[in-house]
Amino acid sequence: MEKRDKINLYTTLGVFAAFVVYTIMIMFIDVQAIGPEGSKVGFAAINGLVHNTFGYNGTLDFVTDIIMYLAFLSILAWAVVGLVQLIKRKSLKKVDYRLYVLAIFAVITVVVYILFDHVLVINYRPIILDEGLEGSYPSTHCLLTLAFFGYSIVNLFVMKINKNLAKILSVVIGILCLLMPVLRLLAGVHWTTDIVGGVMLSIALVLAYNTLVNWKKK
Secondary structure: OOHHHHHHHHHHHHHHHHHHHHHHHHHHOOOEOOOHHHOOEOOHHHHHHHHHHHOOOHHHHHHHHHHHHHHHHHHHHHHHHHHHHHHHHOOHHHOOHHHHHHHHHHHHHHHHHHHHHHHOOOOEOOOOOOOOOOEOOOOHHHHHHHHHHHHHHHHHHHOOOOHHHHHHHHHHHHHHHHHHHHHHHHHOOOOHHHHHHHHHHHHHHHHHHHHHHHHHHO
């Protein structure tokens, strides 16, 4: 194993471990019933302060929806790339293996979202929208958007893409990734800790994807 591979692997494992520790802390530290219908949330003091400061903003909630849909479109774009390769090369084996890895990670990301949102519910949203209490940790928008966009950025540089185009697209995607957690926080539909958790988990997944495709590339 080369030094770079080791660094990538250990960094990935470190971020995953940090996310697990962070999640456990949220479950036990300063847990108070400050949410709707008496729902409880960890780090209640800071979560309550931030949410009461910003409140709910429907416009920003809508804007973050658009950004998340763009992230889904980025994955769809890679699916189209794979389809074009399949048509031209007339063999599943000749389709770039990184596109298969991307498909697997996209599915894993969605499965993780479903588990946290419906099975391993850590806490609920600070507001009730349309469906009563909804799972809020980690932030779905942050998790899916940053993970999907992150996979796309990795692919732009490991696959044979025009370097200038790759740089431009990466900058645009990077800006959207930075905007998502900020706008999601200001929208007031998640506790602060939900957003941090979403960012942490998405980074861990992207690091895992980057480690795997670059390792395999050798």
